[in-house]
Amino acid sequence: MWKKSARAIDKTLAFIEEWSLFIAVMTALIVALANVFLRKFTPISLYWSDEVVRKVIFFTTYVGAAAAIRSRSLIRVDALPQLFPVLKRGLTLLSHLAALFFAGIMVWLGWQMTLMAYHDTFARTSTLQIAEWKFYAVLPVVGVMIFVRSLIVMVEDWQGGPARE
Incomplete structure (x- = not known):
């Protein structure tokens, strides 16, 4: 049951990530080339093209971070687990907990910043x-x-296999 739900969530998030990244990058590319x-x-000269490209870079940075979790491509220390394989599971858990903490901070501070900007006309x-x-x-x-993607990957790692099989 868990694997079926995780697979559905994973596919939905992957669809959102891939298409939003594709559309955003193509928009920036077309605007920049046209300019x-x-x-x-x-x-x-399209005086607003630089602003579009800057906003696309902002967007793709954060959506790309979510996509990086899916492919297990986030930056982490992997020298220690190679030297001491017994540490691999604990350090992987620590890496996932750090991603969960970062996601929580993003939600909290992002919500605060969104509200502040919303109330500032x-x-x-x-x-x-x-x-x-x-x-x-x-x-x-x-x-x-x-946060959701990190939880899925964390449970997959803990159970020993990906839910996307």
């Missing part, structure tokens, strides 16, 4: 005038994704 083309061949992006709270809202959402 370069327009600047080189016409007197027109002047908190808008400089060129596109988009409300900043919409970008800060990514933090608690991705924090929840990281």
Whole structure:
């Protein structure tokens, strides 16, 4: 029962991560290329293209962190478990607990920042005038994704096999 639920959650999160990353990166690529083309061949320049690219980098950094947990690609110390294999399980647990702690901080502080920006009517992006709270809202959402994904990976490691088989 757990593996079936974990597999469904994993597939849903993977779909959200992959498609949102794809759409965001393609948007930044198209905007940046259009700006370069327009600047080189016409007197027109998209003054807002840099802002779009910056916001996409912000978005992809956090969503990419959630995706990195899925593939077990987060940065961690792996020299000690190679030298002392008996420490592998404990250090892996410590790594998962650190990711859970980080996710909790992201949810808490991200929610606070989102609320602050939501209540500040002047908190808008400089060129596109988009409300900043919409970008800060990514933090608690991705924090929840990281938390859930970390729990799934932690249980998989503890039980000895991935739930995605």
